[in-house]
Amino acid sequence: MMAMKTGTKTLAVDFGGTSIKIAVTDGGTILQRAATLPTAAYDSPRAIMKAMSTSMRELLHSHPDAAGIGLGMPGWVDFYRGILYQLTNVPVWNKQEPVREILEQELQLPVVLDNDANCMAYAEWKAGAGMGMENLVCLTLGTGLGGGIIIHNRMLRGKNVSCAELGQTSIHYAGRVGPFGNRGAIEEYIGNNEFARDAAKAYAAAGISRSVAECAPHLLKKAAEAGDSIATQLFHDFAEKLACLIMNLTYTLVPDAFIIGGGVAQAGKLLFEPLTASLREQLFPVHFSSLQVLPAHFGADAGIIGAGLMAADYADGKLF
C-alpha cells in the first residue's frame, strides 16, 4: 500500500456499458472532465484499464494534489479486495480482474471500487437527499434496478461481493427468470426494456399497434399526461411491483428513508401516487406513517460524485 495523501480532491470514474466518464471531483462538485472513453472500443479488460490510466494520468498533471481514485462499476464487485468479477454489459469483461492492484500500480494512488449503484447511494448519503441518515435505501430505476443500502451509518457491503443487488430480488417465487436463474427478479418486470415490452403488449391487446421503442418510459409518460388510460394503467402496474420491493425492504429494515432516482423516477406523480397508495394498503400503520420516499438529489452525475466521495474517504483512512 502506498502512502496516502489526505484531501477531498479525487479522480472519479463512472464506468458505463456505453461510455466511461472520468473527472476530477471535490466533495459534491465536478472540477474537470476528461473526454469520455467508448467502452466497446477496447478488446480486453487490460486495454480498458490502460486507456483509463492514460486519461487519469493526464488529469493528474493539472491536479497533482488528487488524494485517490474512485470507480463505480456496473457489475459484481468485491469491495474489500478491489476485484471486479464480471460486467454484465461489457462482453469482453468476462472474468475477474484485480482492478485496485492494477490501477494502484499504474497511478500510485489509493484506489477504491464499488458497484455503480453503491456509488450513487454514497453520493445521496454523504451529500444528497439522505445526508446523515443512519439507515437508508437508495434505488435507481433504469435499464436495470440498482440499489445501495446504508445501515448503522455504514454502507452495507456484504461478505465478499456486491450486496443491495435489489434488481435481482424476487416479487414472485414462480415468476419471470432473471440472469442467474432467479425466479421473479423484479428487474424482469420494471427494467426499462421489460417495461416497454409489456407496454407494447398492453397496447396490442387493446388493438393499438405501438412498437417497443414507442413505449420508452418518457414517451409513456407523455401519453399518460395526455390522457391515455393504457399508459396510466401501465404506471400503476409498475408502481404495484415497485411497492412490493419497498414493502419487503420496509418490513425487513425499517430504514429512515428510501431515495429513488433514475429515468422512470422522472414520471413524478404518475408513479409516486399509486406507489404511495399501494404502500398505505400494505404496510403496518406505524411503518407507513413514518415512511419517507424521497426523490434523488443528484441526477446523471450521482455515480461519478459518489465515486469521488468514496475515494476521498478511503484515502483519508475513514471507515465507510
Add this chain to the structure above:
Amino acid sequence: MMAMKTGTKTLAVDFGGTSIKIAVTDGGTILQRAATLPTAAYDSPRAIMKAMSTSMRELLHSHPDAAGIGLGMPGWVDFYRGILYQLTNVPVWNKQEPVREILEQELQLPVVLDNDANCMAYAEWKAGAGMGMENLVCLTLGTGLGGGIIIHNRMLRGKNVSCAELGQTSIHYAGRVGPFGNRGAIEEYIGNNEFARDAAKAYAAAGISRSVAECAPHLLKKAAEAGDSIATQLFHDFAEKLACLIMNLTYTLVPDAFIIGGGVAQAGKLLFEPLTASLREQLFPVHFSSLQVLPAHFGADAGIIGAGLMAADYADGKLF
C-alpha cells in the same frame, strides 16, 4: 432511570400467546424457572404485567443480584422507547402500553423488551450457531415466520418499531393477503397452519381425505419418510417459497449466515435438500458458494435465553 447493577444474572420473560415463561438466567443458562402464567387468564395488559411482576418479585428474593429484566414479546415493539404496540395473539392487548416504564417502576431494575424473534436471534448470535458473526439473519419457522437480523455487529432495530418482520415480506406481488393487507406475505404460505391447510387440499386433490390436523408438519414429515410422495412434494413446495425469501435476503444483505430454527426446521433434509437445490439454481455463483444455512443451536428456550442475554448487555450499558 435507576442506577444499574452490572452482572450477567438476569430475569428473563418469554411471552407467548398461550403461556408466559419466566426464569432467572445467566449467560446461556437457565438457573431457575417460575411457574408459567396462562396468558388468557388475564383481562387486560395491566393485569398481565401485575402477574408478571409478582412472579418476578418472588424470583428476586432468591436472586437479589439480578442485574436487569429482559422480555421477548410476540408483537410489534418499539425497542428504543420500551413500548409494545399490539400482540396479535393476545386479544386483550390491543393498544400500546409503556411496558418498560411500568415494570421498571414495579421492580426497580432496568427493563429491555424486544420482539421474540429478535430475542431468539440474539441468543444465536451471542451464544449459539451465529456466535460472533458480523452480519447474520435468523429465521424461526412456526405458526408465524419470525426473523432477527444482525448487521455490522449490531442487532437491527429499525427506526421506531420491530424490523426483520420477515413473515410479512412478499413472495408474490399479487398473492395471498397478510394481516396488514400485504399481498403475498410468505407467512400466508408457510406458516404452520397455512402449510397444513394446503397439504389437506393437495391430498384432497389426489382423492385422499386427510384433515388439516392430520397435516401438521411433524405428521407430514413421518408420511414423507414413509415414502408418501405427496408429503415429499409438499416439503419441496415449502422449500421453494422459503428459498425465495432467503434468496431475496442474500441479494439484499449477503449475510455471513442464515440460521433456521422452529418446528418445521426439524424436517431436516426433507426441507434442506430442496432448499439448497433451489438456492443453487437462483443465486449468483459467488453468493451460493459462500452461503451458510445453519440449524439453530437453541430450541424452545432460545427466546428466554436471548431475553436474558439482552437484559445483561442492557444493564451493563453496552450498545447492542
